[in-house]
Amino acid sequence: MAFTTQIFKCSPESVSFDADKPVISSTETLEALHRASQQLHELQTVAFPTETVYGLGALALEPDAAARIFSTKGRPPDNPLIVHVSSKDMLPRILPEGYTISRTYEALIQRFWPGPLTLLFPTDPSIVPPIITANQPTVAVRMPSHPIARALIAIADAPVAAPSANSSGRPSPTRAEHVFNDLKGKLSIILDGGPCGVGLESTVVDGLHEDGNLRVLRPGGVTVEDLERAIREDLADEHPVPRVLVHRRDYRDETIEQAPTTPGMKYRHYSPSVPVTLLHTQSAPPNGTSRTSLSAFVESLAACGDSSRSLRIGVLCPSDSPLLEQISSLAVPNVTWVKHLLGPIAEPAISAQRLFDGLLALDAAKVDLIIVEEIREEREGLAVMNRVKKAAGDSVWIGN
Numbered sequence: 001m002a003f004t005t006q007i008f009k010c011s012p013e014s015v016s017f018d019a020d021k022p023v024i025s026s027t028e029t030l031e032a033l034h035r036a037s038q039q040l041h042e043l044q045t046v047a048f049p050t051e052t053v054y055g056l057g058a059l060a061l062e063p064d065a066a067a068r069i070f071s072t073k074g075r076p077p078d079n080p081l082i083v084h085v086s087s088k089d090m091l092p093r094i095l096p097e098g099y100t101i102s103r104t105y106e107a108l109i110q111r112f113w114p115g116p117l118t119l120l121f122p123t124d125p126s127i128v129p130p131i132i133t134a135n136q137p138t139v140a141v142r143m144p145s146h147p148i149a150r151a152l153i154a155i156a157d158a159p160v161a162a163p164s165a166n167s168s169g170r171p172s173p174t175r176a177e178h179v180f181n182d183l184k185g186k187l188s189i190i191l192d193g194g195p196c197g198v199g200l201e202s203t204v205v206d207g208l209h210e211d212g213n214l215r216v217l218r219p220g221g222v223t224v225e226d227l228e229r230a231i232r233e234d235l236a237d238e239h240p241v242p243r244v245l246v247h248r249r250d251y252r253d254e255t256i257e258q259a260p261t262t263p264g265m266k267y268r269h270y271s272p273s274v275p276v277t278l279l280h281t282q283s284a285p286p287n288g289t290s291r292t293s294l295s296a297f298v299e300s301l302a303a304c305g306d307s308s309r310s311l312r313i314g315v316l317c318p319s320d321s322p323l324l325e326q327i328s329s330l331a332v333p334n335v336t337w338v339k340h341l342l343g344p345i346a347e348p349a350i351s352a353q354r355l356f357d358g359l360l361a362l363d364a365a366k367v368d369l370i371i372v373e374e375i376r377e378e379r380e381g382l383a384v385m386n387r388v389k390k391a392a393g394d395s396v397w398i399g400n
Contacts (some may be wrong), residue, residue, distance in 0.1 A: 005184040007176055008032035010049075010193045015147035020087035022151035033148070036189050037156040040065070045072050047165040048152055049193035052116045052201050052221055053356065054179050055084070055162030056150070056187070060094070063129035066161050070131070072186045074167045080134040081161040082118050082202070083141045086153035092181040094141060094159055096124040100105045104207050104214070104242055107234040108227070114145035116202040116221025132161055142202050142226040148193035161399065162181045164201065165190075171270045171359040171391070174199050178360055199353035200383045203227075214250070219383040221352070244381070270356070270391040272363035274314075276370045278392040281323060281399075283374060291399030294323070298332045301369070310336045314362030316355070317373035318345040338367050348381035355384055 010033070014026035024030040036046045043065040045058045056072060058065035060083040085091050088109065101109070104189060105119055123139035133139050141159075144150055153160050164172035165179045173179045176192035201219035205227070207213075214231070216224060227244045232233045245251050256366060285291060302311050311334060317323050319341040327337055340358035349389030360372075362370050372388050 002185050003186060003188045005180060007180060007190045007192050008035065010148045010191050012049075012147040012154040012193050015151050017147075017150070020089065020154065022147075022154050024151060029148075032191055033152050033155050033191075036191055039189050040152075040156050040158070040160065043068065045069055045187045046152070047161075047176075047183065047187060047190040048083075048149050049191060049196060050149040050162075051146045051177070051196060052144075052198045053174055053196055054165040054176065054190075055144075055149065055160075056165035056183070057162040059156070060084075060132055060159040060161035061128065061233045063131050066131045069161060072183065073163065073166070073168045075163065077131070078134045079133050079163075079168075080136060080140065081163055082204075083128070083132065083139060084149065084160045084162050085141060085143050086150045087143070088113070090153075090159060090393060091141065094123075094128055094139060095121055096127070100208065103105055103238075104212065104231075104235060107230060108205070108207075111230045111234070112222050112226070113143040114150060115143070116145070116198050118142040118202045118204040118218075118220075120204070120206040120208055120217075122208065130137070130197070138206070138208065140204060141205075146193060146196075148191055152191070169246050169271055171272055171363075172201060173360070174353075174357050176360055178357075181364075195357075197353065199356060200387060203383070207242075212238070212240070213245055216244060216246045217387050219246065221380075221383070223379045224382060225379055242270060249377075257301060270359070270387050272359050272391075273392070274367060274369050275394070276359070276372060276388075276392045278370050278388055278395045279317075279323070279373045280397040281321075282372055282376070283397075285397040289397060291397045294398050295328050295330055295332065296336060297396055297398065298330055300352075302332055302335055310334050312336045312338055312365075312367040313372040314365065314367035315339045315373075316358045316362070316370060318342050318351065318375065320344055321373055321389060323373050335336060336352060336366050338362060345367065347376065348375055348379050348384060351375055351384050352380040355387060 010029045011026045014029050039046050046069050060071050067304040118140045120138040128139050166182050198221040203222040204218040206215040267304045342354050378384050
């Protein structure tokens with residue numbers, strides 16, 4: 001079914017909350033939210049802004065509605081969805097009857113909800129449809145902090161499942177126009193609440209293991225350092241104090257990689273329509289892999305290109321990266337550089353905010369390929385590199 005896709009401007013500044021109830025001063029925003037709520041209750045999908053990325057929402061407890069998310073995105077059925085709530089009072093609607101939230105989770109909810117933190121909870125398939133959880137024993141839940149997202153869920157008065165509002169495998173949208181360019185004709189309503197502040201998806205945490213430790217399944221807007229600080233300050237009297245473990249950095253779990261309990265773990269993600277190469281300028285190459293010079297790398301790209309036209313190379317790197325000076329000094333003919341800067345090296349939060357926008361902007365600029373320079377895997381940089389590694393089809397280690 002083809003839809004006429006409309007974008008409705010919404011003012012986040014016009015939304016406030018009184019005891020978790022939205023108070024909306026803009027008539028235009030209120031009308032857009034009610035129209036979107038009606039669309040949700042007609043079991044259709046709606047795109048809306050969150051603080052992380054734009055989401056493609058449908059009623060989480062209605063399997064026919066959730067199925068439309070998968071068909072609209074072309075999403076594999078074994079890739080679970082995150083359920084969004086507007087308040088802590090809405091959370092019990094999703095959880096098994098009589099379930100008691102752990103002290104650790106209470107501390108994290110107090111610190112980071114609303115916000116870009118997703119928590120895994122046990123699930124009851126008679127409450128949450130198995131299509132949401134991909135038949136896993138857990139359900140992923142978060143409370144977005146973007147006023148438009150939270151107000152929409154509150155007005156709909158129902159939990160909303162919402163992955164990123166893009167075709168499966170593409171870079172996540174951080175602006176309404178990204179959604180429109182990708183999904184126009186596949187949904188009726190896009191709520192435009194401006195660019196997303198975080199720019200990367202939420203951090204997903206599993207705190208359901210008997211050892212009490214937190215396992216970060218997907219790094220995101222809440223950093224590992226944020227989680228460690230919260231545990232250190234709020235749970236210091238626990239014995240032992242819970243640890244924060246990062247999947248693939250501190251531990252491996254082959255079972256969860258094959259049957260993921262949360263999005264973004266199994267499939268290649270975040271890829272534009274052109275090839276992406278990750279340039280390692282800091283980390284050591286693995287055994288058996290040698291470094292190459294930047295000039296040799298670029299010359300090899302030019303040699304493989306069409307000699308009748310300029311090779312357009314998109315560059316995503318920090319604004320103060322030495323790589324920029326090296327690129328300017330290269331004397332490789334028939335190469336045109338298209339740069340999209342990710343902000344200062346010392347501020348990875350800005351890199352996170354600009355990453356997906358940069359991938360999509362360079363894709364729209366019709367470059368032939370995109371090179372992304374690695375940044376340090378600390379603070380938001382951990383989440384940035386998690387996404388870049390999933391987007392990249394190739395890695396090259398650059399050195400003298």
